[in-house]
Every structure is written in C-alpha cells, then in structure tokens.
Amino acid sequence: DGGITQSPKYLFRKEGQNVTLSCEQNLNHDAMYWYRQDPGQGLRLIYYSQIVNDFQKGDIAEGYSVSREKKESFPLTVTSAQKNPTAFYLCASSHNRDRGYGEQFFGPGTRLTVL
Amino acid sequence: AQTVTQSQPEMSVQEAETVTLSCTYDTSESDYYLFWYKQPPSRQMILVIRQEAYKQQNATENRFSVNFQKAAKSFSLKISDSQLGDAAMYFCAYRSARAAGNKLTFGGGTRVLVKP
Numbered sequence: 001d002g003g004i005t006q007s008p009k010y011l012f013r014k015e016g017q018n019v020t021l022s023c024e025q026n027l028n029h030d031a032m033y034w035y036r037q038d039p040g041q042g043l044r045l046i047y048y049s050q051i052v053n054d055f056q057k058g059d060i061a062e063g064y065s066v067s068r069e070k071k072e073s074f075p076l077t078v079t080s081a082q083k084n085p086t087a088f089y090l091c092a093s094s095h096n097r098d099r100g101y102g103e104q105f106f107g108p109g110t111r112l113t114v115l
Numbered sequence: 116a117q118t119v120t121q122s123q124p125e126m127s128v129q130e131a132e133t134v135t136l137s138c139t140y141d142t143s144e145s146d147y148y149l150f151w152y153k154q155p156p157s158r159q160m161i162l163v164i165r166q167e168a169y170k171q172q173n174a175t176e177n178r179f180s181v182n183f184q185k186a187a188k189s190f191s192l193k194i195s196d197s198q199l200g201d202a203a204m205y206f207c208a209y210r211s212a213r214a215a216g217n218k219l220t221f222g223g224g225t226r227v228l229v230k231p
Contacts, residue, residue, distance in 0.1 A: 031216070031217050033217075033218075033219075040224075041223060041224070042119075042206055042221035042222055042223045042224050043160075043206070043219075043221045044221075045218055045219070048216050048217075048218060050215075050216055050217075056215070056216065058218070088158060090160060092160075094217050095217075096217065101148050101165050101167065102148070102210065102217040103148075103150060103162055103165055104162075104217065104219060105162070106152075106159065106160035106161075108157070108158070108159050109158050109159070
C-alpha cells in the first residue's frame with residue numbers, strides 16, 4: 001500500500017538534546033513538508049522540499065533542521081535551540097504544482113514531549 | 116501573505132442532520148486551490164474535498180459539499196446526513212497556484228461534535 005509513515009509515534013526528549021523524527025513516503029511524490037500542531041490550533045509549516053537535495057524554510061523554521069538526500073525520505077531534527085518543542089509533528093507529501101491540485105497527503109504524526 | 120479564518124471554534128449537530136462550517140480567506144490572487152481536511156481523534160489528516168478557484172461549480176464528495184463564493188472569499192463546508200464518524204476537527208486550507216512550492220495555509224480549525 002502506498003502511503004506516508006512517521007516514526008516514532010511518541011518521542012520523549014530531555015532538555016538540551018537533539019532528536020530526529022523520521023518521515024518516509026512511497027507515493028513517488030516530489031515534494032515533502034513538515035508541520036507543527038499545538039493543542040487546539042491549526043498546522044504551521046516548518047520546512048518543505050520540492051526536490052531532492054533542496055529545501056526551504058517555512059513559517060517557523062527556527063530551532064529545526066532537515067535534509068533531503070532521497071526522494072522518499074525527509075527527516076526533521078528538533079535541535080536544542082527550539083525553545084518550546086513539545087508539540088504534534090505532521091509530515092506530508094504531494095506532487096509538485098504542475099500536477100493539478102497538488103493536494104498534500106499526511107502521515108500519522110509524531111507526538112514529541114520534552115521532559 | 117494569505118490568511119485563512121475559521122470563525123467557529125466548535126459546532127454541534129444531531130446525527131442525520133446538516134451542519135455548515137465557515138471559512139474565509141484573504142488573498143490578492145485569482146488562481147488558487149482550496150481544501151477541507153478532517154482530523155479525527157487519531158489525528159491523521161484526511162482530505163475531504165477540494166476546489167479550484169477557476170471552477171464555478173461547487174465541489175461535492177458524497178455527503179460533503181462546498182459553497183465557494185470567490186468574490187466574497189468564502190469557502191464553507193456542508194456535511195449532510197451527519198454520522199458519528201464525522202466527529203473531528205475540520206481545517207480549511209489555501210494554496211496559491213503561482214507561489215513557490217505547494218505550501219498550504221491552514222485555518223485554526225472547527226471542532227464538530229455529533230450527537231446521537
């Protein structure tokens with residue numbers, strides 16, 4: 001089955017530690033995205049990538065980093081510089097904009113808690 | 116920058132009845148796409164319906180339909196014959212057809228409660 005997987009489902013981090021969230025897709029999508037969701041709020045874009053080896057900052061990139069070495073994978077690192085990292089993180093993918101609606105498909109998310 | 120506003124934090128509907136969720140957006144562009152996503156308690160985001168700004172006909176997907184008013188910059192979602200499984204957060208989203216990337220701008224969401 002085609003889809004997007006995220007791991008782990010739950011992640012606990014001590015203050016001062018970096019952690020990496022995994023996102024893999026087998027939909028053959030060129031573009032991938034990372035969003036943050038805080039309780040009772042909408043999604044905010046952290047980073048996005050339209051093609052391998054290229055990515056751009058979203059609205060709230062400070063304290064996060066990404067890489068895009070493979071088309072299928074777009075890991076997100078939450079660094080110790082992120083002041084309030086406890087949140088729900090969603091990964092998404094889509095065809096690029098020359099493919100119609102370009103709707104995004106989402107993974108199941110990772111809940112990150114800083115202890 | 117575009118903004119998307121969902122003015123109803125929560126809506127309640129009786130099972131089998133109809134509920135309408137409002138969404139307004141601010142843009143100076145004429146070519147764009149609009150989406151409604153559903154987020155059930157599992158927190159998996161699911162695409163419900165989509166609309167292209169250049170299409171005058173309102174989109175319909177089974178019990179879900181939209182009322183797209185381009186001049187008013189309004190994109191409401193109607194859920195007909197509501198079912199218990201419709202209980203979720205619903206998010207309206209905007210995508211420019213011309214800006215770099217396929218970035219979505221989301222509204223703050225509306226929680227839908229379905230009463231049996």
